[in-house]
Each structure stands twice: as structure tokens, then as C-alpha cells.
Amino acid sequence: MTKPNMSLKKNPMPSQEPEVRAHNFEEVALGYSEETALDEALRCLNCKNMPCVSGCPVNIHIPEFIEKIKEGDFEGAYHIISKTSSLPAVCGRVCPQETQCESKCVRGIKGEPVGIGRLERFVADWHNAHSGDVPETEPANGHRVAIVGSGPAGLTCAGDLAKKGYQVTVFEALHTAGGVLVYGIPEFRLPKAIVQKEVDTLSAMGVDVETNIVIGKTLTIDELFEQGYEAVFVGSGAGLPNFMGIPGESYKGVYSANEFLTRSNLMKAYRDDPVTPIMKGGKVAVVGGGNVAMDAARTALRLGAEKVYIVYRRSLEELPARREEVEHAMEEGIEFKLLNNPVEILGYENPADKRDPKNGFVTGMKCIRMELGEPDEKGRRRPVPIPGSEFTLDVDTVVIAIGTSPNPLIKSTTRGLEVNRKGGIVVEEATGATSRTGVYAGGDAVTGAATVISAMGAGKAAAAAMDAYIKGKEA
Amino acid sequence: MYRIVQKQILNPTVTRMEIEAPLVAKKAEPGQFIILRVDEAGERIPLTIADYDREKGTVAIIFQIVGATTEQLNHKNEGEFIQDFVGPLGVATHTEGLKKVCIVGGGVGCAIALPIAKKLHKEGCKVTSVIGFRSKDLLILEDEFRAASEKLYVMTDDGSYGRKGNVCVPLEEMFAAGETFDEVIAIGPLIMMKFVVAAVKPTGIPCVVSMNPIMIDGTGMCGGCRLTLHRNGEKITKFACVDGPDFNGYEVDFDEAMSRGAMYRDFERHAYEETCNLLRKEEN
Numbered sequence A: 001m002t003k004p005n006m007s008l009k010k011n012p013m014p015s016q017e018p019e020v021r022a023h024n025f026e027e028v029a030l031g032y033s034e035e036t037a038l039d040e041a042l043r044c045l046n047c048k049n050m051p052c053v054s055g056c057p058v059n060i061h062i063p064e065f066i067e068k069i070k071e072g073d074f075e076g077a078y079h080i081i082s083k084t085s086s087l088p089a090v091c092g093r094v095c096p097q098e099t100q101c102e103s104k105c106v107r108g109i110k111g112e113p114v115g116i117g118r119l120e121r122f123v124a125d126w127h128n129a130h131s132g133d134v135p136e137t138e139p140a141n142g143h144r145v146a147i148v149g150s151g152p153a154g155l156t157c158a159g160d161l162a163k164k165g166y167q168v169t170v171f172e173a174l175h176t177a178g179g180v181l182v183y184g185i186p187e188f189r190l191p192k193a194i195v196q197k198e199v200d201t202l203s204a205m206g207v208d209v210e211t212n213i214v215i216g217k218t219l220t221i222d223e224l225f226e227q228g229y230e231a232v233f234v235g236s237g238a239g240l241p242n243f244m245g246i247p248g249e250s251y252k253g254v255y256s257a258n259e260f261l262t263r264s265n266l267m268k269a270y271r272d273d274p275v276t277p278i279m280k281g282g283k284v285a286v287v288g289g290g291n292v293a294m295d296a297a298r299t300a301l302r303l304g305a306e307k308v309y310i311v312y313r314r315s316l317e318e319l320p321a322r323r324e325e326v327e328h329a330m331e332e333g334i335e336f337k338l339l340n341n342p343v344e345i346l347g348y349e350n351p352a353d354k355r356d357p358k359n360g361f362v363t364g365m366k367c368i369r370m371e372l373g374e375p376d377e378k379g380r381r382r383p384v385p386i387p388g389s390e391f392t393l394d395v396d397t398v399v400i401a402i403g404t405s406p407n408p409l410i411k412s413t414t415r416g417l418e419v420n421r422k423g424g425i426v427v428e429e430a431t432g433a434t435s436r437t438g439v440y441a442g443g444d445a446v447t448g449a450a451t452v453i454s455a456m457g458a459g460k461a462a463a464a465a466m467d468a469y470i471k472g473k474e475a
Numbered sequence B: 001m002y003r004i005v006q007k008q009i010l011n012p013t014v015t016r017m018e019i020e021a022p023l024v025a026k027k028a029e030p031g032q033f034i035i036l037r038v039d040e041a042g043e044r045i046p047l048t049i050a051d052y053d054r055e056k057g058t059v060a061i062i063f064q065i066v067g068a069t070t071e072q073l074n075h076k077n078e079g080e081f082i083q084d085f086v087g088p089l090g091v092a093t094h095t096e097g098l099k100k101v102c103i104v105g106g107g108v109g110c111a112i113a114l115p116i117a118k119k120l121h122k123e124g125c126k127v128t129s130v131i132g133f134r135s136k137d138l139l140i141l142e143d144e145f146r147a148a149s150e151k152l153y154v155m156t157d158d159g160s161y162g163r164k165g166n167v168c169v170p171l172e173e174m175f176a177a178g179e180t181f182d183e184v185i186a187i188g189p190l191i192m193m194k195f196v197v198a199a200v201k202p203t204g205i206p207c208v209v210s211m212n213p214i215m216i217d218g219t220g221m222c223g224g225c226r227l228t229l230h231r232n233g234e235k236i237t238k239f240a241c242v243d244g245p246d247f248n249g250y251e252v253d254f255d256e257a258m259s260r261g262a263m264y265r266d267f268e269r270h271a272y273e274e275t276c277n278l279l280r281k282e283e284n
Helices: A034-041 A062-070 A074-084 A090-094 A116-130 A152-164 A193-203 A222-225 A257-264 A293-304 A325-333 A450-474 B020-026 B068-074 B107-120 B142-148 B170-178 B190-203 B254-261 B266-282
Strands: A144-148 A165-170 A208-210 A231-234 A237-240 A253-255 A283-287 A307-312 A334-337 A340-347 A361-377 A382-385 A389-393 A399-400 A404-406 A439-441 B003-009 B016-018 B033-037 B043-053 B058-064 B082-090 B100-106 B126-133 B149-157 B184-187 B206-212 B228-233 B234-239 B246-248
Touching: A034 A062, A034 A116, A062 A074, A062 A090, A074 A257, A090 A450, A144 A152, A152 A165, A152 A193, A152 A231, A152 A450, A165 A439, A193 A208, A193 B266, A208 A253, A222 A231, A222 B107, A231 B003, A237 A257, A237 B107, A253 A257, A253 A382, A257 A293, A257 A325, A257 A399, A283 A293, A293 A325, A293 A399, A307 A389, A307 B190, A334 A382, A361 A399, A439 A450, B016 B043, B016 B068, B020 B058, B020 B082, B033 B058, B043 B107, B058 B068, B058 B082, B058 B107, B068 B266, B082 B100, B100 B107, B100 B170, B100 B190, B107 B126, B107 B142, B107 B184, B126 B142, B126 B170, B170 B190, B184 B190, B190 B206, B190 B254, B228 B246, B228 B254
Parallel strands: A144 A165, A144 A231, A165 A208, A231 A439, A253 A399, A283 A307, A283 A399, A307 A334, B100 B126, B100 B184, B126 B149, B184 B206
Antiparallel strands: A237 A404, A340 A361, A361 A382, A361 A389, B003 B016, B016 B058, B033 B043, B033 B082, B043 B058, B206 B246, B228 B234
């Protein structure tokens, strides 16, 4: 057996230089070469008790796939990952590995953990470049299931059920499948060709993807049952964006992150010849500290902004975004205005000339400095405003990335579907079962804005429960 | 892909199309809208449903050629296809229990007002319609409105047809003569709706308006279509795509809606010119 690589550091991820990538929409991280992947794989000690697996929401058999890399059997590694994950090329790119699998890695006790995410991405990309093999599916079992939404939760659920021989139909409201992977996460972090490839793989497995169908409007969940679907998974994702409720949020130049990112990603407003407009250039403030805020800030920069700020009311330590994204954003020159909270968005008003074309456009954002006070019920120190510390940030565009509330269309048209105070669908956590028999749910539609991988975990759990439910009916 | 079953030029700037979309046709109700993309690179635009035929599986749209996308759409012919067509979106216009209603339509807004008038008429409600246009050339749907209304007032700004003046003129005359309604429903340009609301307000008659802000997904995800309502001294944010498009006219902040609607005016004008040039080149 080859000797393990005892280097304390991960092999660094080759990336585009910050000053170059800040001006293009191409992928930032370039991926490991075969040599680097082998070298990194050798850092894995193949622990018997596999602590890393317990940190993975979809339980990828991590040491097993890494062993295959060590053997140089990259396709074999892919088959191990694809047994439990339907979207390996996506997860390798967007999972917050530092708080999941890699946080449990014994190599991380002294030094850096094994670069599991980077290895996963390497394997998936190798497969996509070298092999057209479609994951095996069991023979058709004659049962039909419907999946609402083609985001990470829906695609995962669809993939798992297709593997078990179900006839799966995925209904997507937008014109392209992929959900947040397509409209939300930017090209430079997750190339759309990769998402398309994952969707194509599902199609090759026999999954039928129907775009332009809004469940709750075009068809209801009751009608899906009438049409012969035996179980339904609702992964309809994030709904209406939250705003701060401060004066000035209706000025022109104030976007929700969903709108800003949808214009750029889904509608391709970042291109030179867009048909969907977006405000480009100038000075931009992005409010919030999650992955979506990082995506919006880095998108604004690439659209040609001369200055981009992240305005976040807590400190660096509490920033919920994936560490790598924060580092990338900082390297690219985005300025973090931490412990600051917006109190008002200012706009141009010319009372003398109502027809002045500048009227109603954003001119700045008034903020107040914050300090961390007593911990709240979750143990996070609560930010408290410092009286008299208001100041104005000179900006033309404000992007609000402070989360979303679940979409109202399904709950308002589905009888007997219980939702919580915030509008999230109530489910049994282990199975995704809702208050309606045969209806399962997961992802942001249940939790409000969360991560791709937690949505995938929910899709996976629901697929298993739906399988048990349908097979149980037969028995 | 969705087939254009029929195309009809209503006036030099307004076209009617029937699109084959059986699932949408099955559910469509007056007041709801659809979102379409003309081709794979196109933008998503919302258009209100002008009519539907559940048996034929078709949905009618009536659009004014105001920009790049509507120009492109207008270049499509019967038998050709459009890329995407999704709906029905939004909440249908509330008609239940209404016995006597005044419908006010302005310009291409008449296309949206007509199915509501027809539905109310069919339900036995007494409908008075006031429709207004800039001039005779732009008149649409007069016969259809006549068939759906007890009384019809046709107005033109320049007096080239019907009576000269805007839609508020007959409204104010009716109110002055003591006429009353269960509700006034106004659909047209924002500025028209703002004035109709002002004209109706002294009577206290409920006044519903149909908002058509800039939208992208139309399913309650992006928040671009937000508008402000003023209710009991409070400002409330609503989303036209899922909460609307109909709102209580007394509450809508029209000035803000007009300002937001003009956000991309320069971009849109430029894109329109580009598209016209391109289509002209293709024809030559």
C-alpha cells in the first residue's frame, strides 16, 4: 500500500487570479489535476469508523471513493459517490464542507482536513469529461411519482426514485430546470453547463422534466393525484424575498438578491447583448452575510461595479456564508462593512422638476454602527446599534440579501397541507412527510433559505419515505 | 413550444393572438395573466389573459407593440411557435356578488377589462363600460364591449370618435346624476387609473385597479413586481404576481409605481430600436 501523505495542508485549489476573475463570469476555482487529486487522496487515512460520513447530509461513502482515487480508478470513485448523491459535480462546488464532512476529518485535528469537496468535484468532473455512463436503474415498477420543483431537493428526490424504478415527472415553474442552481448561484461558482449535465443525466435515467408548469396554478396537487401520481414531493424552494422594512426600499436601484441574481443568471443579463436589463456599474451595497449575499456582491463586481460593499450587522465570525466564498470575495476587493445596519435608503428627488429622469433612483444608504451585546436564544451575540453613529454610504444600487419566506402558491391551493407561522410546510423531519397523506416536502419550501446540500438531504430522505409509502400500500 | 393558432391585427399598434396552451386554458379566469418568452434568448414578459377557450385549449393575448419583445412577438405569424407560455398566474378578478359594476378601460387595458365585463355580464351583473383611446385609429373591441354592457361610453382624447375627453368625464357625469355602483374596476395606463381612483373616491364606491409592473418569474420569487399600499397610515409591500394583479385603488401608491415602471426606460428604448433595425434587415 502507498504511504499516506502526511502534509498538514490541503493541496491548494488552482483558481483564476483575483484581479482577472473579478472581470469575468468564468468559474473561479479550476479544479484539481489527476496528480493533485492522487496526492490529496493520499492524505486520507481511511479511518475505520468514517467520521466524515456522519457529517454528510447524503451520507456519501467518503473513504471508499477516496480509496478508488488512490487506485487511479476515477470512474469507480464516481460510481461510489453516485450511489448516494445525484448531483456530485454540484456538491463538490457549493457544499459548505468546512462545517460538514471536513469538520469531522481526523486530519483536521492537527492541520487541515482532507479536501473532500475538492476530491468530489474532481471525480465528478472526470466522469463528465470521460464517461457518458448513466447510473443504473432498477426495472420499471409501474408506479408514478410527481416532483414539484427542479432545484437540488427535487432533482435529488427524482434521481433516487428513478434509480428505484419509478416513473418520475418533475414539474418546473420556470423555463429552465435547475431551480436555484440556475437562477441563483452564479456561473462563476457553478457553471450552468454542469447543472444541465446533471439534469440530462436524470433525463437519460427516464425522468420526465416538464417546464413552464406552476404547481398551485397550472395544476394543483390534488390534480396530480387525480392524474395517477401516487406520491408527490414538494421542493418548490424559496418564495418571496424579505425586505428590511426601512424607508426607501422602493427606489429604483433597490433589488432583492433573488431579482438581481435571476436577472444576471437565468436571464443572462451579464452578457454584452442582454434582452433583460440590470443596473451595471456604479457603487453597490449588498445587505446580508450569507452565500446569496456573497454571490450578489461578486456578481455586481463582475457586472462592472467600481465599488462593492457587503453590509452585515454582525461580525466576521458570525458571517454565515461558506468560508471559501468570503475569502474569494475579499480577495476580489469587496469591502466588508461589518457591524453595520442599514436604516434608510436615500433617493434622488427633484421637487422642482417631476420629470427629471434621475428622480427616484438610489443615491445612498444610511447605516448605523452596531456592537455585539448579550447572546440571544440561539447563543449568537445580538447586534445592538450604537446611538449617534449613523453615516451614509454613497451607492447607486442596493441588493437586499436577508433571506426569503416560503412560496405561498402551493399552501394556498392544497387542502390539508399544514404550514407553520412563517409559511413553511410542516414535515416530519426524518421522512419529509407532510400533514397530507402521500405528500412529502423538503428544502427551502420547508426550512426557509438554507443550503443546497440540506435540500438534497431532505430530497433523499423523502425519496426513501415515498418508496416505503408506495410499497407499503401494495403490501 | 406553444403554437400561434390565430393572429389578428386590431389596430396599427395592437395585436391579438390565440395561443395553444391547453393547461393554461383549462384554468384561466379573467384578471389573471401569463408570462411568455418569444424565443430561447428572450426576456420574460407578463401579459394579461384577454380570453380563453377551454375546449379548443387556447388562450388569447392582446398586446401593444411598445418594445423589443412585443415587436418580436408581433413578427410571429399563425402556425409559428413561441418558446414559453406559463400560467395562469395571479389572482382572478373578484366578481362574486356584484350586481352593478362600472368597468373603465384605457387603451390596450380594454383587452384585460373585456373578459371581466363579459364574465360579470354572464353572471347577470349590470355592466356599464367606459372605454377610452387616444384617437379613433387606436380604438379596439368596441363591439365586444357593447355586447357585454348595458351602457357603453366610448371616449377619445382628440374627439376623433365617440366623445372627446378622457374616461373620467362620463364617470363624473354619472356620479353627478346620482348614479351608483357596487364597484368600479379600472384597467389601463397607471396615470389613467390614478385619475379614475380620484374621480371615484368622493362617492366612496370601491375601486379596483389592475397593476402591471415589471416582472421576471411571476411566481412570487424575485420581488421585482413589488408595490406599496397605504393602509390605515401604514405602508404595506405587496407583490403583484401573487397578491395581485388586482388591488384596492384607494391604497395603491401610483406615483411610486410609475417611477418604478420607468426604471429601464433608456435600456428599453435602445433595445426596441435595435430590434426594429434587426427585423427590418431580415425583411430586406
